[in-house]
Amino acid sequence: MHTMIETHQLNFFYGSFHGLIDINLAVAQYQITALIGPSGCGKSTLLRTFNRMNDLIENVRVTGRVFIDGVDIYTPQTDLVNLRKKVGMVFQRPNPFALSVAENILFSVKIHKTAPASQYEAILEESLRAVDLWEALKDKLHRSALQLSLEQQQRLCIARLLPVKPDILLMDEPCSALDPMSTAHIEELMRMLKVNYTILIVTHNMQQAARVSDFAAFLYLGELIEFGSTEKMFTVPKDRRTEEYLTGKFG
C-alpha cells in the first residue's frame, strides 16, 4: 500500500506546552485512518500539522519531519498554497460561506481559475453528486448555503473541497454538530469517498472510529500510544491505556 502521509519524530510546541511528542506515523492511501483519544490529547493538532493550519497560531514550533506523498512539508521552500490544495480540510462546525450554494462550490474554481465559466455547471453537478446533494439542491443552487440543514451544510463543505482536487481529506470531528441520522449519512459518504481520497478523521466517538475507519491511531497526552488496523485495535489492543480508553475507563 502506498504511504500518503508519514511523520518522523514529529514534535509540536505551543509556547512551553509540548503538544505532540515524537510522533511516528504512516498513513496509507485510499484508506480511512481515525485519530482517537481523550480531549486535549493532540489529535486535532496532529491533523492540522498535515496542512499546516497550525501556522495560523502564534508561538507555535514544530520539529521533526512530515512527508505528504513523499515531500517534506516543513521546509522553507514549502508552498503552503499548493500544500493546502493537495490536503483539504473539513471542520468541526459546518462552515459554508455566507454565499449561495453554487458560489460556495465554485469559490476555489473562480479564485484559482482552474476552469472556464463554461464548465461551472458541470463542476457544480459533479461536486454535488459526489456528496449526494445534487438531487436535493439542483433547483436551489442560488439559495443561501446557510439556509441548508446542518448535515447538508457539512456535505456542501466536503463538496466545496472537491474542485480543488485534493488527494487527502482531513476531517476534524466532522459529525460532532450533527444528529445520529446525519452522522450515519456522512459516514456512508466517507466510505464512498475513500475510493478516490485518503481520509483522516479525528473523532471522540469510538463507535464512529470502529464503524468507519480502516486504521486507528490512539493518542494520549501528546503521544502516539498505539497505531494499527482498527479491527485489531478494537478487539485486541496491545497497550493497557488503549484498552482502558476503549472500554470507557477514562476519556
Add this chain to the structure above:
Amino acid sequence: MIKNPYLKEKIAFTLLFGATVLVVLPVIFVLFYIVKQGWPAINWEFLTQMPQKGMRAGGIFPAIIGTLYLVLGTLLFALPLGVLSGVYLTEYARDNGLTRLVKLAIINLAGVPSVVYGLFGLGIFVVFLKFGASILAGSLTLAIMVLPIIITTTREALDSVPQSFRQVSLSLGVSKWQTIRHVVLPHAMPGILTGMILAVSRAAGETAPILFTVAAFYLPRLPKSVFDQVMALPYHLYVISTQVPHVKLEIRYGTALVLLIIVLSLNLVAIIVRAQFRKKKKW
C-alpha cells in the same frame, strides 16, 4: 425592594424607551427648526449664484462647490490610505506591543480637537510644503483628521468577519491576500462604508481645520486648480452668522440647510451602496 418581575419589566422598559425619546426628540427638533427657518431662502438663484452685497444677498454657489471639492479631496486621500492601513493592522501586523501602541494612538487621534488639526495643516501643508491656503492643503488636513475614523471602522469591520471564513479559505489553498480580497473585504465592505459615511459628514461639517488651510472669507468665483482657495459652507455659515452684520436669518438657516442636505445626500449614496453589498451576502 420591588419583588414583582412584571413591574420591574415595566420600569426597565419605561427607562429605556424614555432615554431613546430624549435622544431622538432634539434631533427632530433641530432638523425641523432648520428646515422651517431655512426653507424660504432656498431657490434656484440661492443655489447657483455668487454672493452679493457683502454676502447679504445673492447665492452660496461657490461655498457649495468648495465643500464638494473638499469632501472629494478628503476621500481621495483618506479612503485608500485608511482602508489599506486598517487591513494591514488587522490582517498582517503581528500582535505585539508596538502594534497595540499604534492602534491605541490611532483611536486617540480621533479625539484630538479639530482646531489642532487645523494648526498642524497650516504648519505642514500651507507653510512648510508651500501649498499655500488651497484645496490641496485643506483636503490633506481634513484627510488626516478623518483617517482615524476610517482606520478604526475598517478594523472593526474586519474583526467582525468570522475567523472561520478565513480558515476555510486558507484551507482551500487560497493565499492570504486572495482570502482578504475575496472573502474578508466583501464581508467587511458595509462596515467600511459606514466609516466612509462618518468621514464624509465630519469633513463636510468641520470649520476649524479649513479655517487656516483653505477657506476664503469672500471669494465670488470658482477655483481654477487645487492650489486655489475656496469658500466652504461651514466657514461661510460662521462668517455670515458672526462676522457680517445684518445678514437675514433665512439666508443663514438656508446655508445650514444646504450643508445638511449635502451631507445627508452623500450619506444616502453610501447607504445605497452599502445596501447593495448587504444584498449580495446571503446570511
